[in-house]
Amino acid sequence: MAVKNIQYKTKQISEYFTTNRIKWGQFYPSEKWIFEKVAGTDGKMGKILDVGCAAGGLGLALRERFFVSQYVGVDINAPAIEEAQKRKVKKNCPSQFICGDILDIHQLPAEKFDNVFSLSCADWNKATEDIISECWKYVRVGGHFILTLRLTPQKSLLTLSESFQYIYFGKGAPEKKQGIEKAPYIVLNASHAFSLLSGLQPKPDRIMAYGYWGAPSRTARTKYDRLVFTALAVRKSDHNLKDVSCELHLPADLFIRG
Ligand SMILES: C[S@@+](CC[C@H](N)C(=O)[O-])C[C@H]1O[C@@H](n2cnc3c(N)ncnc32)[C@H](O)[C@@H]1O
Numbered sequence: 001m002a003v004k005n006i007q008y009k010t011k012q013i014s015e016y017f018t019t020n021r022i023k024w025g026q027f028y029p030s031e032k033w034i035f036e037k038v039a040g041t042d043g044k045m046g047k048i049l050d051v052g053c054a055a056g057g058l059g060l061a062l063r064e065r066f067f068v069s070q071y072v073g074v075d076i077n078a079p080a081i082e083e084a085q086k087r088k089v090k091k092n093c094p095s096q097f098i099c100g101d102i103l104d105i106h107q108l109p110a111e112k113f114d115n116v117f118s119l120s121c122a123d124w125n126k127a128t129e130d131i132i133s134e135c136w137k138y139v140r141v142g143g144h145f146i147l148t149l150r151l152t153p154q155k156s157l158l159t160l161s162e163s164f165q166y167i168y169f170g171k172g173a174p175e176k177k178q179g180i181e182k183a184p185y186i187v188l189n190a191s192h193a194f195s196l197l198s199g200l201q202p203k204p205d206r207i208m209a210y211g212y213w214g215a216p217s218r219t220a221r222t223k224y225d226r227l228v229f230t231a232l233a234v235r236k237s238d239h240n241l242k243d244v245s246c247e248l249h250l251p252a253d254l255f256i257r258g
Pocket of ligand 1: 005017052054118
C-alpha cells in the first residue's frame with residue numbers, strides 16, 4: 001500500500017516562511033549555484049512549479065534575479081497557501097497557488113514546466129521517493145528538476161521514527177512546547193540518492209550537484225552529527241542516452257563509508 005503523507009496543519013510554516021527565504025540573499029550558496037547553472041547566461045527560468053512552496057518565497061527571490069514567465073506553487077499546509085495568496089494580491093505578482101499533497105493534485109499538466117523545484121519538501125514528508133517521481137512527471141523534456149537533499153555516506157534514514165524535525169522556528173527547546181508537529185527528516189545515502197535520480201523515467205541525461213558538510217538543524221533529531229546539504233538539478237533528456245553525465249561539487253568523503 002502507498003505511504004500516506006502527513007498533512008501539516010501548523011501555522012509555524014506560514015509564520016516562518018512569510019519573512020524567511022523570500023529574497024535571493026536568504027538562499028543557501030548551494031541553491032544559488034544550482035539556480036544560476038539552470039538559468040544559464042540568458043537568465044531564463046521560464047515556467048516554474050514549486051512543490052512545497054510554503055508562502056511562495058522562492059517565486060519572489062527568483063524574480064529578483066531571473067526572468068520567470070509563470071510561477072505555480074503547491075503546498076500541503078493550508079495556512080502557508082493562505083499567506084501566499086494574500087501576498088500575491090499585495091505584490092500583484094502573477095502566480096497560482098494550490099493547496100494539497102503533490103501526490104493528490106491532478107489539475108496540472110504533465111511535462112509542461114521548464115523547472116520543477118522541491119526545496120526541503122520531498123525529504124520533509126513520508127513518501128519521499130513518490131514525491132520525487134511525481135515532481136519529475138511535471139518537468140518538460142529538456143527542463144530541470146531542482147531539489148535539495150541531505151546526503152550521507154552511511155545508511156539512509158527513511159522514517160520519522162529514525163529521524164525527524166520539530167516544526168518549530170521559535171526560541172527554546174521544542175520538546176517543552178505544546179502541540180508542535182513533527183516532519184520526517186529524511187537523510188539519503190549518496191549512492192541511494194544518485195541511483196534513484198538516474199533511474200527516473202523517462203531517463204535524465206545530466207545531474208549537477210553542489211553540497212557541503214554541515215550540522216543537522218537545531219530542531220532535528222537524527223543520528224548523524226553531520227550531513228552533506230546538497231542542491232541538485234536533474235535534466236530530462238530528449239533522447240534515450242544510456243549514460244547520465246554528472247557535474248558534482250561534493251566532498252569526496254561523501255562516497256566513502258566510515
Ligand atoms: C521545509 S518547508 C520548505 C519550504 C520552501 N520550499 C523553502 O525551501 O523555503 C517544506 C514545505 O513542503 C511542504 N510539503 C511537505 N510535503 C508536501 C507534499 N506532499 N505536497 C506539497 N507540499 C508538501 C510543507 O508543508 C512545507 O511548507
